[in-house]
Every structure is written in C-alpha cells, then in structure tokens.
Amino acid sequence: MKKEFDYIKTKQEIEDIINWFASEDRDLNEAFVKFEQAQQKLDQLQDYLKDSQAKLKLIAKKIKS
Amino acid sequence: MEHELILTPTDFVAIANQVFEHSMPFVYIEGELANFKISKNKWLYFDLKDDYSKINCFGSVYALPGVLQDGMMLKVSGQPRLHPQFGFSLNVQAIQPSGEGTIKKAYDLLKAKLQKEGLFEISRKRSLPYPPRRIVLVASGESAGYSDFIKIVAERWPNLVIELCDVQVQGVDAPNQIISAIDEANKASSLADVLVLIRGGGSMDDLIAFNDERLVRAISASRITTLVAIGHERDELLAELAADKRASTPSNAAELLVPNRHSELLVATNQKTQLSQAMKNCINIENQHLSRYRSELSDRLQQTFLDTKNQAINFQRIISAYNPAAVLKRGFAIVRQQDKIINSALLLDRSQAVEVQIDKGKFEASINKITLDKEP
Numbered sequence: 001m002k003k004e005f006d007y008i009k010t011k012q013e014i015e016d017i018i019n020w021f022a023s024e025d026r027d028l029n030e031a032f033v034k035f036e037q038a039q040q041k042l043d044q045l046q047d048y049l050k051d052s053q054a055k056l057k058l059i060a061k062k063i064k065s
Numbered sequence: 066m067e068h069e070l071i072l073t074p075t076d077f078v079a080i081a082n083q084v085f086e087h088s089m090p091f092v093y094i095e096g097e098l099a100n101f102k103i104s105k106n107k108w109l110y111f112d113l114k115d116d117y118s119k120i121n122c123f124g125s126v127y128a129l130p131g132v133l134q135d136g137m138m139l140k141v142s143g144q145p146r147l148h149p150q151f152g153f154s155l156n157v158q159a160i161q162p163s164g165e166g167t168i169k170k171a172y173d174l175l176k177a178k179l180q181k182e183g184l185f186e187i188s189r190k191r192s193l194p195y196p197p198r199r200i201v202l203v204a205s206g207e208s209a210g211y212s213d214f215i216k217i218v219a220e221r222w223p224n225l226v227i228e229l230c231d232v233q234v235q236g237v238d239a240p241n242q243i244i245s246a247i248d249e250a251n252k253a254s255s256l257a258d259v260l261v262l263i264r265g266g267g268s269m270d271d272l273i274a275f276n277d278e279r280l281v282r283a284i285s286a287s288r289i290t291t292l293v294a295i296g297h298e299r300d301e302l303l304a305e306l307a308a309d310k311r312a313s314t315p316s317n318a319a320e321l322l323v324p325n326r327h328s329e330l331l332v333a334t335n336q337k338t339q340l341s342q343a344m345k346n347c348i349n350i351e352n353q354h355l356s357r358y359r360s361e362l363s364d365r366l367q368q369t370f371l372d373t374k375n376q377a378i379n380f381q382r383i384i385s386a387y388n389p390a391a392v393l394k395r396g397f398a399i400v401r402q403q404d405k406i407i408n409s410a411l412l413l414d415r416s417q418a419v420e421v422q423i424d425k426g427k428f429e430a431s432i433n434k435i436t437l438d439k440e441p
Contacts, residue, residue, distance in 0.1 A: 014362075015358075018358065018362060018365060021368070021369060026369055027373070035362060042359055042362075045351070045355055046355055052348055053345075053348055056348070059337070059341055060341050
C-alpha cells in the first residue's frame with residue numbers, strides 16, 4: 001500500500017534542515033547533502049500543492065455546473 | 066288488578082336501566098354546575114341544573130377537564146343509570162366547560178394552577194431536533210390544517226417521515242383521543258423526534274379541548290419534544306403553553322419544523338464556494354512558504370560556503386606565519402652543526418664548523434669565540 005504523503009511532517013523536516021544551517025557544527029560537505037535533501041522535499045511539497053490546486057479546480061467546476 | 070304487572074324495586078331498576086341502554090345509551094347534557102365535590106381524590110359528585118330541573122352526576126376524577134367551580138356552565142357526556150340504592154344519576158364520561166364566561170373562568174383557574182406547578186416554565190422547554198427525521202403528527206386527517214401542514218412539509222423537506230394519529234380535535238371526545246395518541250407515541254419502542262399537535266382556527270368553544278388539564282399534563286410529560294400549533298389569534302391555549310415549542314398555525318408549524326431545502330441548497334453552494342476560496346488562499350500561503358524556504362536554504366548554503374572559505378583563509382594565514390622560510394626572509398638564520406639545529410650557544414662545539422642557512426642560500430663558518438649570555 002502506498003504510504004500517504006505527510007505534508008506537515010515534510011515541512012517540519014525542511015525547517016529542521018534550515019535550523020541545522022544555523023548551527024555551529026555544520027560542514028560544507030554535509031551542507032551540500034542537506035541542501036539537496038531540502039530541495040527534494042520542497043519539490044515534493046510543491047507537487048502536492050499543484051495536485052491540490054488541480055483538485056480544487058475540479059471541485060469549483062462541479063459547483064458551477 | 067290481575068292484569069297489572071307488579072315489579073319488585075330491583076326488577077324496576079333493571080328494566081329501567083335496560084330501557085336507558087336501549088333508548089339513550091349515551092347523552093350530552095349542558096347545564097349549570099352545582100354541589101360539586103371530589104371524594105377521596107377519586108370520585109366526582111355534582112349536579113347539573115337549569116331553572117326547572119336537576120340531574121345527579123357521578124364520575125371519576127380522570128374525567129375532570131380542569132378546575133371546576135359551582136355556577137360554571139358544563140357540557141357533560143355519559144350514560145344515564147338508575148342506581149339500586151342512590152337513585153338516578155348520569156355516569157360521567159367527559160366534561161367540558163361551555164359558554165364564554167365559564168370557559169374563560171375555567172381557563173384562568175387552570176392556568177394559575179398549572180403555572181404554580183411550573184408546567185409552563187421556560188426552563189422546561191427543550192429545543193426541537195432540526196431537522197427531524199421522523200415525527201408523530203396528532204391531527205384530524207380530514208382537516209384543512211392537516212392538508213396545509215403536509216403540503217408545506219412536502220415542499221420544504223420531502224424526506225421527513227410522518228406518522229399520523231388521526232384524532233378528533235373538537236368536541237367532548239377530543240381530549241381523550243389526543244391524550245391516547247400522545248401516550249401511544251411515548252410508549253413506542255423507537256421514539257419519534259418530534260410530536261406535533263395541530264388544529265386549524267376556531268372559536269374558543271371549538272378549541273376548548275386544548276385547555277383540558279389532562280391533555281396539558283400529557284403534553285408536559287411527553288418524552289418526545291412537542292410542537293403545538295392551534296390556529297387562533299386570541300388567548301394562548303394551555304396546551305401551547307405546556308409544549309416545548311409553539312407555532313401560530315399548522316403552516317407555521319411546518320415552517321418551524323423543517324428547513325427549506327431550496328435555501329439550504331443555496332447555503333450549501335455558498336459554503337462550498339467559500340470553502341474553495343479558503344483552500345485556494347491556503348495553497349497560496351503554502352506556496353509562499355515554499356518560496357521563502359528555497360530562498361532561505363540558498364542563502365544559508367551560500368553562507369556556509371563563505372564561512373568555510375574564510376576558515377580556510379584563516380588557516381592558511383596561520384600556517385604561513387609558521388613557515389620557516391618566511392622567518393629567514395625577515396633576516397633570521399638557522400644554524401646547524403653536524404646536521405643538528407643549534408638553538409642555544411651552549412650546544413656549540415668550537416672545534417666544528419657550523420652551517421648557516423639564510424634567505425636564498427647557506428654558508429659554512431668556523432667559530433672564533435663563543436660568548437654566553439649572563440644569567441639574569
């Protein structure tokens with residue numbers, strides 16, 4: 001069974017990464033890895049929002065018809 | 066005398082009662098109340114009289130329509146009977162006040178009594194389930210009020226299940242029939258959501274059943290929430306005062322009972338549009354969050370790179386400071402004797418040559434004299 005995408009959790013993970021960047025013990029190698037991870041998560045969130053927008057359009061269309 | 070029929074008193078009473086049962090099993094008599102008394106809280110004794118005659122009446126307190134006082138005009142129904150010991154009496158089945166003055170007086174007395182008991186208290190009122198799924202409708206199935214009610218409910222909320230208890234809503238028998246209907250509805254294994262009692266307009270004389278004490282108490286005691294609508298404009302009827310909710314007419318009862326599906330549909334559509342707009346705003350805000358995250362992440366990575374680069378420059382500066390070549394450039398020299406660095410005059414051997422390394426080369430030298438620093 002496909003695991004349901006958790007928007008809030010993913011958003012929290014991105015905030016954790018942003019906070020990590022403000023920490024003392026960061027290094028450049030890890031920074032690139034984390035940056036990459038955050039970008040991927042951001043893409044997932046954006047896709048999710050795009051899907052939501054499409055669903056919303058469908059609903060609006062149904063209401064109008 | 067031999068053809069005369071001689072009866073015993075008992076035979077006469079039996080025959081007289083047979084005659085009553087056959088010729089007038091049930092009578093309605095209207096007259097003025099006199100000698101009214103209640104015995105053992107159970108039995109009623111009173112006379113009904115007019116200018117020329119007086120009839121003894123006997124009955125149970127359950128037939129009482131409310132508070133009665135001598136001088137009131139009453140309409141009484143019952144069976145005429147000749148009692149073997151006490152003579153003629155009317156076995157009372159139902160009593161109704163009659164005549165405007167009496168009705169008003171009976172109404173005021175009963176209203177005061179029930180008010181004192183708290184039957185009309187606002188705090189006792191329950192709110193009607195909205196919209197109800199199933200109702201018991203106590204009404205006359207042939208009345209205009211019933212037709213109006215059904216028509217409006219069907220237009221507004223066709224899914225409502227209506228169980229009709231067809232009763233008389235006028236006349237001496239009306240209170241008993243309505244009370245039975247209320248009792249039955251309250252005894253059902255699955256209770257209806259609302260009990261609705263309706264009747265169209267009429268004079269106070271027509272509506273007197275709705276001021277009957279037993280009926281008012283039945284409405285007040287109903288486990289099912291009650292809605293009473295009696296179409297009239299004047300005094301409030303006691304049945305209405307005891308109900309959880311009152312409507313002015315049967316049509317008004319239908320309007321209060323169920324929503325209008327057309328307006329509900331409109332509200333639902335508006336809510337959907339509002340919800341859709343709210344979702345759109347929500348998505349826009351989230352998109353703004355994501356843009357901020359991207360920009361912040363990019364800034365932070367840039368900062369991390371700059372911090373790392375600055376750190377490397379600092380390291381380089383420190384390391385450069387420690388480079389011996391840089392020291393030689395500033396005019397210092399490294400002295401070696403037999404490949405060992407001599408960092409103290411105490412280590413010098415006068416017999417051996419020393420190798421002196423300076424910037425851009427080195428040379429050999431011999432030691433002529435060693436002068437040691439004085440101890441401080």
